[in-house]
Every structure is written in C-alpha cells, then in structure tokens.
Amino acid sequence: MHVFDTLSDRLQATFRRLRGKGRLSPDDVKEALREVRRALLEADVNHVVAREFIDRVQERAVGQEILQSLSAAQQVVKIVSEELTALMGGEQSRLARAAQPPTVVMLVGLQGAGKTTAIAKLARLLKTSEHRRPLLVAADVYRPAAVTQLQLLGEQIGTPVFALTGDALPHDIVDQALAHARRAGNDYVLVDTAGRLQVDSAMMEELRDLKALAAPQEILLVVDAMTGQDAISVAQEFHRVLGVTGVILSKMDSDTRGGAALTVRHATGCPIKYVGTSERPDGLEPFYPDRMASRILGMGDVLSLIEKAQATVDEGQARELEQKLLRNEFTFDDFLAQLQQVKNLGPLDQLLGMLPGMGRMKQMKESAADTGQLKKVEAIILSMSREERGRPELIEKSATRRMRIAKGSGTQVKDVNQLLRQFGEMRKVMKQFSGFGKGGRGAMKGMGGMGPFGGGMKGGPRDFAPRGGSRGKKRR
Amino acid sequence: MEGVWQVGLFDRFRQSLGKTRELFTERLASVLKRRKIDEGVFEELEEVLLSADVGFATCEDLLLRLRRESKRRGLESADELLPVLRGAIVELLGDSAAPVAESADGPTVILVVGVNGAGKTTLVGKLAHMYRAQGKRVLLAAGDTFRAAAVEQLVAWGERAGVDVVRQKTGSDAAAVIFDALQAAKSRGIDVLLCDTAGRLQNKQHLMDELNKVYRVINREIPGAPHEVLLVLDATTGQNGLQQAKVFREAARVTGVALTKLDSTAKGGVVIAVARELGIPVKLVGVGEKIDDVALFAPEDFASALLSADK
C-alpha cells in the first residue's frame, strides 16, 4: 500500500527527510526534485514538460541559495508551487468581443472532450451574467444525435440553436448561421464542432475552412482534465493548425490531479479560460492558476473551498481553530461541531475532495461522503465521554472504552477503531498543512476556519445543491 | 464468436493500432541500434514507457524486469532489449485470450460502464452490429437516462445495427429501464442484451450507488448476469484510468476493459497498470467512430504499438 499517494504527501515526506539532515547538499535538492518529477508524472504532466519544469525550479532554487537555508523544505514547496502557478497563469476567463457583433466562438477538440456541454455552459454564462443573446450552431453533422443534443441543451437554457436538416455540410451551416445571427441580432455565435483526432487531416482541414469562413474571435480547445501524456500532441497540433486562443478544461469535478492543464498551457501558450465542473449547464467556472497548482501538487483545492465559504466564515472561530490545529489540540468535540455544521453544506464528496490530504484519507472521504456513515460517526462521538472527546488517546489505549463506545453507539468496535485511525490521520495532515502555511502563501491562514470540515460556516454556500432526495441526477 | 471478430477487423486493428511490428522495430530499434546497454538506454526506454501513460510505478516494475532479464540472458546490445520489454508488457497484461463471456442458456447480458465521454454508447452500437453479424438476436437498453440526447444517440446506433432499443424518457430511473429490458430480453428470446449506462465520474458516490443498483437489478433478474461488465477506458486518459478501474470494479464488478480511441495518437498504457494492479484484462479495443471499428484485444500488437516511438 502506498502511504504517500499524493504529491504533497510525498513532498512532505521528502522534505521531512531533508529537514532531518540539517544542511542540504545539491544532491539533496536533486533528490527532492526527483520526487517532484515523479509526482508531476503521476499527475499526468507530460514528461517533457515535467523535465523542463524541474530544470527551471532547480535553477531558481539554487539561485536562492536554498542549500544554506534552514527552512529549505518550505522554500522548495513555495518555489514549486509559485513556478507552477506562474506557468499556468496570465489573463483568463473573459471571452473576446468583436468590435462589430456578432462575436464568433468556435469550440474544438477530441471526441468526447466536452465541447457540446461546454457550449451550453458558455451560452448560459453569457446570458445570465452578461445579458447577451447567444446563438448556438450545430455544426457536428457526424456524431449520431449531436444536433439533438445541442437542441435539447439549448432548450434547457432557453437559447436558440441553429441547425439544418438533411445533408448540409458544416461550412453551409456556419455560413447560414452567421447570416441568421446578423438578422436576428445575436451578439454571440457559438459553434459546436464535431470531435476529431488532431491527426485526421481531412477533419482538421474542415476546421481550418470554418475558421476562414467565420473569422472567429475565439477558438477554444476543450481538453478533458483526465487526459494523459498525449495532451501535448493534441494541443500542439490543434494550435498549429488553427491558432487556438484559449482552453476549456472539462471534467475538473473528477478526482484527477489534472496535470494536463500544465501540459496544454505549455504547449499552446494559451490561457485556460474556464474549467468544467459538472455535467449541468451551470458547471463552468473561471480558471485559477494557484488553485490548479495546488491541485496538481495534491494539496487540495483549498482556495476554491475557501471562496465558497468565505462569506460565512466566523473569523473568531476560525482563528481559534487554527490555533488548535497548530498546537495539535484538535479534538473530537471540534470534529463533532464541524460535522454538524457541514451537514448544511451540500454534497460531501465534492466538499471533501477539495481538502488537502484527502488523497491520504480516501477511506475517510468515501465513508464520510455517505450520510449513513456520517450518522454513525456522529453516534460514536456522542457515545464518548467529555474527557474522551478531548483526549482521544484515552480511547486508543483502552479496549474496554472502545467496547463501551461501540455498544453505546450501536456500532462495532472496528467502526470505533476506524474512526480513531482516521481522526489520527486527519490531525497529522492538518498539522503538516499548517506548518506549510507559515512559510508559504499563508495557506493555513487562508484556510482559516475551514478546518477539516469547514467549521465556522453557518449557511449553505450558494451553489451547493441541497442534499437529500434520492435522485442522483439532481446533484450532478 | 472468434470467427466474425477476426475476419478483416483484426487486420484493420493491426493496421491502425500496430503500424505493425516492422515499424516498431525500425523506430525504436534505430535509436538503440549498435548501442551497448547502459543507463542511457534504460532512461530512453523509461521515457518511451512514461509517454505511453504506463505510469510511474508500472514503468519501474517493467524496467526492473528488463534489467533482471537482460542480466540473466547476458544481453549486450540495446536492440536486444526490445523484444524482452515487449514480452514483459504482454506478461503484465495477463490473460491474452480473455474472451468476451457468453451465457450458456438465456440471454447474455453485457453491461457497459465508464466515465463521461469515454465511448460507451458507441461501443454498444458497434457490439450490436458485431453480434448481429454473427446471427445473434440482439437488444439494446438505453440505460443513460440523464444526458441530453443519450437515448436518441443509442436509438440511432440501434437503427444502424438493425436492433431494437428498450428505452424510457430522459429523467426516468436507469434501473427501471434496465429492468424492462431484462424482461423483454427474456420474453423475446434474445441472445445478447447490451446495456448502455450514463457516463459517471467515479468520485461521485451517488452515481456509483445508482450504478450498483443497476448491477443488482440485473443480477437479481437473471442469476449469473451480467455476464460481462465492460469498463470503457478512453486511450487518451492518463493515470486516473487506474482509479476509474478500482472504483467501477467495486460498484459493478468490472470483468474487462474496452479500450477506446486507440486510433488516436495516445497509447493507452494505463491499461497495463490496470491489469497489473487489479488483474482486469483488456478485452476489446475501439479504433474509430464507424460501426465496425472494434476488435478483440491483441496484447502483442498493443505492446508493439506502445513501444513504437511514434504511432
């Protein structure tokens, strides 16, 4: 079994090793960066890109005389994540606008990447937050029911879809759609194209032709966040043929580390403008390079979580919790309080996925994501005495206490043991994380009252769907 | 079943996937030719493996085997390593002859599962055509009741393949559709029932629960079924593929992988990790968007293609 299965876990292990040695030799740095490389590869960063990245970090690390520094580990983490952020950074998330409407946006990419879904999301965004009048264009004449798919999505978001029946070619469809948009006064024209392989020259030629015809202000490459090493050739080739202007990274709600983001950015130099975060038309969010960096590094999407909760965080409570974590005094009482608050928050799996160290607490994540389990956990804690809640080691040491608690909560001793184990892990992770915060970007400070379960939050943040209801589809 | 699978299809598979052994030997071997085996050679092979999405751990394992074997055989020239490495990959891929299961009596039920956009519905369409071509009575179940036009898409494939589709309207309960289809399959004397399902990310617990429910319904209605649960993996997927296999296996007892989009430039190396760590064999490959772009998995060809410096 892998004890360290995320990048931050592994970095932490490496850096602990380094720290233990006191002074660092160049070989030590090399070793640390080997771990970084390994982790980047496991995050699916292309290996060539990873190599260049490592060289860059090494250069910078050595330049800063990190070898003499006492807090070398923290500095390396900082440099690694800053470099990652810088590489993926820049301007994002606004669509270009034509001087003379309509603005034409074309979405391109491999089969199944998420183009059609992204079109609907973009249209919805333009409509709701910018009060635009987009027209969707169904230019995928190949995939069975592609047109119907776009039409149904158009209906869902109340946006017109331009489609032609019969054997119309994409060229004619787009041509007529543009004329239609001008007549109807649509200020955005969003063209859905068929999925294609970047090495399919006939199909790539079709796109080149559409580009010449429609002179789009934006050509967005949609890339599945789960893409592996090949992202580099896909991005390079689409960019070479079309001159891509931006990227949409879809399926970011998966548990992939998403190294393809770095690869694609590297290969095209184009900003990642949006990320897809669900199958629903409202699942589109801006891209934040720093969050992506910490995700690739396995540090959890902490910042996203913070933003979601920021409005409702209780400052005082937050600081108190931070102190507790720093002193490793986080108790079952705190845990319980958080569990109870978090119930209002919405889908737990989604929430937990954003937290640091979760890679290491898969079990925790899985079990906590299940409300039944949550009740169980609650029952177990409630069956502990006050003293036990404050000092979990009491329970750890005593089999009779564990038996009593299991009985009291109507669970098995193994459930109690499991909770103890998970709680211990959690404390450890939180502790480590807080250590980083001091030297780095104040991650822990920023994390404030989030604690392991978002303590201090009072209401349900805006876009979590309410939990409950047995129909899964509602919560997609 | 073998007969139909192999006529023509297999050659096409070789063509599009393999660019055959010759090319492979040419490419990588030319890099390694007349070189002595040294660290540089292993580094080069590491790059090749990593760029094929084999993953770090599996890559290390393969190179370890390679070093050991090369020492044992006293190899000196680098190009002698290639067949050994290919052999090691084939070995990890496991049971190369893993056939697609068939029920001895009553309908064979095949459940097709996977993440969003992997190629499930297309695979169902292709398989429908295959089994039809073998003279089987085939029925499709439109188990994706969520995605816009998923039903319409499957119906279009049903028309192409000339088979019926059991469906309900979008938004209805997936398990209920599958239930209907199972009854229909039994009463109509169907040979093969192919069940499409909605794409789902494996980290969405409620969706995995929904899938598990579908699985249990099938299992309850026809003991021993589903006879095959195919996890559709997109060849362009990176290391997340391993996690997909783990979680889908828990929810729906995956029996085999269908590796789609192998006509792309991606090599799909993560299936080696899936076979190595989970023992799930690859059974089928998808090599295009046309109805007959499917073939049985051939480990030798796969390994060759994977090691070819470009595809």
Ligand SMILES: Nc1nc2c(ncn2[C@@H]2O[C@H](COP(=O)(O)OP(=O)(O)OP(=O)(O)O)[C@@H](O)[C@H]2O)c(=O)[nH]1
């Ligand atoms: N969970 C999740 N699913 C997504 C996201 N974006 C797209 N999908 C799903 O991915 C699958 C493929 O999406 P499509 O929009 O049809 O992809 P496409 O690129 O248009 O596919 P082709 O037209 O066949 O090339 C569908 O099941 C979508 O619901 C996302 O951000 N998150």
Ligand SMILES: Nc1nc2c(ncn2[C@@H]2O[C@H](COP(=O)(O)OP(=O)(O)OP(=O)(O)O)[C@@H](O)[C@H]2O)c(=O)[nH]1
């Ligand atoms: N090149 C290539 N494209 C494929 C292959 N298999 C499927 N596709 C394409 O990939 C896209 C998605 O395929 P679907 O069959 O709709 O995928 P799915 O898994 O059913 O998608 P969801 O139901 O949305 O999760 C379509 O554009 C298919 O034509 C293949 O083997 N090669």
Ligand SMILES: [Mg+2]
């Ligand atoms: Mg599409």
Ligand SMILES: [Mg+2]
């Ligand atoms: Mg489908």
